[in-house]
Amino acid sequence: MSNVIEIENLTKEFDGLVAVDHVTLNVKAGEVFGFLGPNGAGKTTITKMLCTILNPTSGSVKVCGYDVTRGRDSIRECIGIVFQDSCIDKFLTGRENLDFHGRIYHMGRKTRGERIAEVLNLMELKGKEDIKVSDLSGGMQRRFEVARGFMNHPEVLFLDEPTLGLDIQTRRNLWNHIRTLNEQEGITIILTTHYIEEADYLCHRVAIIDQGKIAVVDTPGKLKEVVGINLISLELASEGSDDLVGLLRGLDWIKEIEWRNSSLELNVEGGEERVLQLVELANEHGFVITAIDLRQPSLEDAFLHYTGREIREDEGSVKGLWKTRMAGRRK
Ligand SMILES: Nc1ncnc2c1ncn2[C@@H]1O[C@H](COP(=O)(O)OP(=O)(O)OP(=O)(O)O)[C@@H](O)[C@H]1O
Ligand SMILES: [Mg+2]
Structure with a gap:
């Protein structure tokens, strides 16, 4: 299987603080790959560099075959992101949020309609799309965010702490939807989490990260x-x-x-x-x-x-x- 992500010696410093320290690893197409680590380990910083939101201090990263510093636009075409901090517009309905996202990706009206129907179906959100987001439960809001991340049919979907703050039942429900995206749609998923159970349940391979360094990468079973x-x-x-x-x-x-x-x-x-x-x-x-x-x-x-x-x-x-x-x- 080919590598969708290739990371070599990736380092990020913030005013002398080394947030990500010489990380080297690859992620294969179709994998659910997790970064497991405590607060401040560097998970979000890595994710942001992979998503071309932050520039690396040094090292190289390729996502979908493109270099993060030179192929920014191409990478943004082939990825979807769900940020750690929710950024769905709560004053709009779920459908309006999805439609707006489709427009950002220059989708025509017909494609937008089709994709919205598809993601509502995949994430089991049918019937909820015309409710104002602020009136939905936290878990359902998060599901709309994942649905939005899938609108452009990305090769890789980044989920930064997708279930942070949700109760365990809602978290499990979201895990099953994430699994569906991976298994039915074949999409590669990069997930960051500090929930042990989440990494164990969802990830094919886990990178244990602490203080910016990767301690080990392996399957949960082997670890x-x-x-x-x-x-x-x-x-x-x-x-x-x-x-x-x-x-x-x-x-x-x-x-x-x-x-x-x-x-x-x-x-x-x-x-x-x-x-x-x-x-x-x-x-x-x-x-x-x-x-x-x-x-x-x-x-x-x-x-x-x-x-x-x-x-x-x-x-x-x-x-x-x-x-x-x-x-x-x-x-
Ligand atoms: N823009 C920034 N400027 C300065 N320091 C930063 C910046 N972003 C992150 N850091 C620092 O880098 C380190 C790693 O932060 P990061 O957000 O990547 O951790 P994390 O693993 O995502 O943590 P959490 O589980 O709390 O989300 C922390 O010490 C953080 O304070
Ligand atoms: Mg984080």
């Missing part, structure tokens, strides 16, 4: 695999916990042991049976486990693994697949 097969976190009553660590180091199915705050994080081969084994081992040696939690690695763990930092999430995390509180339990 999680690297972290380990399963994670067990243990909380112990303070006495003798170092001795238990010594014992655990002797077990070959425990691949990594690390203190995180007051809990012991174990990277283990195996699943629930390991929890029971650990409890038995602790009981045998008279250690007190106050809490134990087994979970499969999430992209959040991958983020921590690759950047050494936690990504802040304002939604419930996926952890806690199997959790037992055993406060006060003693041999």
Whole structure:
């Protein structure tokens, strides 16, 4: 498959602040590619450079085969953008917004009518097109923005934090529409997000970005695999916990042991049976486990693994697949 986006050593500085730091990667036609990173990581800055809104300080970028500095107009013809900050006209109806956008792209009346019908259908917005945007729910407003981004049949659609601030149900609904655009229309999608679940659900490949640097690029599955097969976190009553660590180091199915705050994080081969084994081992040696939690690695763990930092999430995390509180339990 051919590359729709080729980025080499892309760097952007703002008055000495390096917002994007020597980024190199390619995106293939038909991919949903995500930049996952916390606030201020440089996601919007990268997106703006790819969309020819900002000039790079150095490095090179090609989108749809055109160079961002020389082929600005050609690139703008072949892309669609949904900005992080909503910029739909709330005093107009959805249809009026779409129609206005079609005019900007010099579409004739007939084409505009056809495209509007098409995007309303794709985004399941039929029946809502004549309502003033300000009277629509936040999720529906966002859907109109995505619909607008698709009006010109772009090869690449950029979505900068498409579901920011939406509740989880509305977010899921929008994910399904984004998927439809990719699967039915074959459009390449570049998405930025700081929602772990969003990157996991939507993206074929994810670039983990932190402080302007790409830590790694891979499929969500591979990124999680690297972290380990399963994670067990243990909380112990303070006495003798170092001795238990010594014992655990002797077990070959425990691949990594690390203190995180007051809990012991174990990277283990195996699943629930390991929890029971650990409890038995602790009981045998008279250690007190106050809490134990087994979970499969999430992209959040991958983020921590690759950047050494936690990504802040304002939604419930996926952890806690199997959790037992055993406060006060003693041999
Ligand atoms: N026009 C600008 N002038 C100066 N600094 C800027 C400008 N735009 C962005 N920055 C800085 O560059 C860094 C990256 O910002 P950017 O908006 O790309 O991050 P982001 O990953 O999109 O964050 P968020 O998740 O909050 O949207 C930040 O430190 C930001 O303050
Ligand atoms: Mg941003």
